[in-house]
Amino acid sequence: MADLFDIGDEPSGPAPRPLADRLRPRTLAEVIGQDQLLGPDGPLRVMLDAGSLGSIVFWGPPGVGKTTIARLLAHETDLEFVQISAIFSGVADLKRVFETAKQRRRAGQGTLLFVDEIHRFNKAQQDSFLPHMEDGTILLVGATTENPSFELNAALLSRAQVMVLTRLGEDDLGDLVTRAEEELGRALPLEGDARRALLEMADGDGRALLNLIEQIAAWKIDAPLDQKALSQRLMRRAAQYDKTGDAHYNLISALHKSVRGSDPDAALYWFARMLEAGEDPRYLARRLTRMAVEDICLADPQAQSVCLDAWQSYERLGSPEGDLALANAVIYLALAPKSNAAYAAYKAARRAAKKTGSEPPPKHILNAPTKLMEDEGYGAGYAYDHDQDDAFSGQNYFPDTMERPEFYRPVERGFERDLKKRLDYFGKLRRERGG
Known part of the structure; x- marks a missing residue:
């Protein structure tokens, strides 16, 4: 019966080394790519030549050499290379690493501690590095695929230089x-x-x-x-994408700016990239609608309806048929006339509202449902606009203590060209009537 489980003779020699291990660079000069760091004027090369290597955080996508460079830095500076992963290490592991580094330091040997996925450590764990970095017990080299600005403590970042590694060309x-x-x-x-x-x-x-x-x-x-x-x-390598990570925000930023820049081809490309990476089309529908109300506004009032219709079509059809409805919206938005005048006016009005606080409306536009309110002057002098020949009284509708602002400034594009004519016309009448 034992023969049923026999999988062959034992190998006569050691298992073959993986190609990635056999090709691992032996010096920094052999590292492929990352010339922006390792070239003659690169910051890493300059630090090494000056003999002033400090703590570093490598930020970049997988497979671009973060671990290899860290290992070679230890070799070039005669430091003991110690590697841990934030995924598999806890407080007890860190204490052992720090204690061993202290013993090593007393013996005259420094330690380069390489922490892979350093962003996985919580705030307390990240803070535990600080005293050992400051007294020279360790030279920290962290590696992360996430934006250090969001994932690492300010105290840690202030003691380490962030160096960006790029995907290989x-x-x-x-x-x-x-x-x-x-x-x-x-x-x-x-x-x-x-x-x-x-x-x-x-x-x-x-x-x-x-x-x-x-x-x-x-x-x-x-x-x-x-x-x-x-x-x-062979299967194509899956695109690097995390719906809550940098790639997610980078790609939606690229899509938004391509639409704003009136480039339908680029907009469709980033839209397709996000779909291929598995992004939820409903998220894209929501962001497209936001683009309509932020970057097109009243230059094309139909843009918002196009987005909402595309969103509804997707909800009825699902993927992949509904994706085409969203693609139509992408093209429409990219080619629509652009204006952020309404968006800017809204933000300016919010700032003014916050600044003026509780200023009451002028009394002439307040209702007077009681005799007391009428005696207080509520509604006195109000001009009913429909009684005017042109249905425009020109009265003031801002608080009496507030100088009349100008929030909305339409552009000479699309439908806002007509709105600007109306705004200028009402402004002229207002000035003539002393409003």
């Missing part, structure tokens, strides 16, 4: 493929279009690219694959 990924082929001792069995597709599948992630290369290298095929054949064998 096509040339960087191409260099990584070349190195992998040299390590493997053969070229990948891919035609030109398939090689380009491979780089796209990695989506700027070097580690993901090496994993894909390792899969391809294991295939036994007779002829190079074209793009179609490669796509059938």
Whole structure:
């Protein structure tokens, strides 16, 4: 019966090392990409050359070299490299790390503590680093995929320099493929279009690219694959997206600004990117409606209705059919005349309301339902606008102590061009009638 569970002979030697491990850079000069940090004038290179390396927080997407660079920094500065993950470490783990670092320091050896996913630590845990950073027990190098401004304590950020790592470009990924082929001792069995597709599948992630290369290298095929054949064998790496993270806010910002900039092609691209990443179309419908009332306003009063109709169509149809209704709204908003005059007027009115507090309306526009109120002058001198030949009295409707402001300033675009004419006309009548 034991034979039923036999999975083969024990391996005669050590398991083969993953390609990513075999290609791990041995010096900072071998790191692919991140020239903005590691180039001759990059801040990291300058700190190393000056012998003044301080605590750092690396902020960037996965697979761009945060861990590798931290390890190489320890090597170049003769510091002991200690790595922990905020996902798997607690208070007890931190205490052990700090105590060991103190002992190491008393023996004359410094410690570079690399904390992966440092944003996962809570405020108290982040604060625990501070005294050990200040007395030199540790040199902290944190890594995060989230915006440090939102995720890390101000006290920690004030003691560390944030350095931004960027996703690897096509040339960087191409260099990584070349190195992998040299390590493997053969070229990948891919035609030109398939090689380009491979780089796209990695989506700027070097580690993901090496994993894909390792899969391809294991295939036994007779002829190079074209793009179609490669796509059938490999799955594209999922786009980096978190509905509550930086990518979410970055992409909706890109969509909003593309609409504001009257670029329907760019707007559709970011809209599609968010859908492909799994964004809730209802969230997009709400944001599109906001764009209509913030950036188009009364330059095209129909824009808001278009968004609400598209939203309702999505609710009735669902995805994917309803997505097209939202796409129609995206195009309509991008090509609509733009004005934020109503939005600016609203904000100005809110500021004025907050400033003037409890100032009462002028008495002539107050109702007088009782004799006492009538005796107090409520409603006295009110001019009923419909009694005027042009249905306009020109009276003052602001508090008596308040100088007349100008909140709404329509633009010479779209429907607001007509509203501006009306506003100018009423302003002229108001001046003539002393309102």
